[in-house]
Structure formats: structure tokens, C-alpha cells
Amino acid sequence: MSTDAHSHGTSPSGEVESCADFLEQIIYFLDNELDETDCSVVQAHLDECGPCLRKYDLERTVKAVVARSCRESAPDALRQRVMLQIRAVQVRISE
Structure with a gap:
């Protein structure tokens, strides 16, 4: 997707923003890490731009x-082996 082909929206400072700018913000938007103004700007862009809305839906x-896949926890024996390996690497790095 060319950012020149898809320029939509205006930032609070008045600058025209491209789809690339919005695509970078999608993750923060999904995680509710944007302030109210930025959320409104991103939502308005998604309402107008099909390609960005599809990217948002995919993300x-x-x-x-x-999230569904991460609900399972590793068996204790596996967790202990992984922790042992991590400690061994940390020791080698610190030496």
C-alpha cells in the first residue's frame, strides 16, 4: 500500500496523516493506549478507509x-528447565 495513494485525516496539529501513520497506531488503539483525541482520530480514519479497517480487523x-492460545501454562518441569537455561545464559553473558 502506498502512503501517497491513501492520505486521510488530519492530526490535532493540522498535518495530513497517511495510512502508514494510522497503521502504526492500530496496535496502541487495540490496546486502549491512546488518549481520547487520538482514539477519535484513528476511529474516524478507520470509518473512512477500507484498507486500514481490514488491517485493523486482522490485527x-x-x-x-x-490471547486464547496463551491461557495454557507450561508444565512445571518444562518451566524449570527453561528457567535453568535462562540463568545459564545470563551467567555466560555476565562473565
């Missing part, structure tokens, strides 16, 4: 699948 779906 939202991936995030939901990952």
Missing part, C-alpha cells in the same frame, strides 16, 4: 487468537 483477530 484484532491475531491478538484474540494469541
Whole structure:
């Protein structure tokens, strides 16, 4: 997607923003990490721009699948082996 082909929206400072600017903000938007003004700007862009809305839907779906997949915890024996390996690497790095 060319950012020149898809320029929409205006930032609070009055600058025209491209789709690339919004695509960078999608993750923060999904995680509710934007302030109210930025959320409104991103939402307005998504309401107007099909390609960005599809990217948003894809990111939202991936995030939901990952969240569902992360509900399981590793067995204690595996966790202990992983921690042992991490400590061994930390020791080698600090030496």
C-alpha cells in the first residue's frame, strides 16, 4: 500500500496523516493506549478507509487468537528447565 495513494485525516496539529501513520497506531488503539483525541482520530480514519479497517480487523483477530492460545501454562518441569537455561545464559553473558 502506498502512503501517497491513501492520505486521510488530519492530526490535532493540522498535518495530513497517511495510512502508514494510522497503521502504526492500530496496535496502541487495540490496546486502549491512546488518549481520547487520538482514539477519535484513528476511529474516524478507520470509518473512512477500507484498507486500514481490514488491517485493523486482522490485527484484532491475531491478538484474540494469541490471547486464547496463551491461557495454557507450561508444565512445571518444562518451566524449570527453561528457567535453568535462562540463568545459564545470563551467567555466560555476565562473565
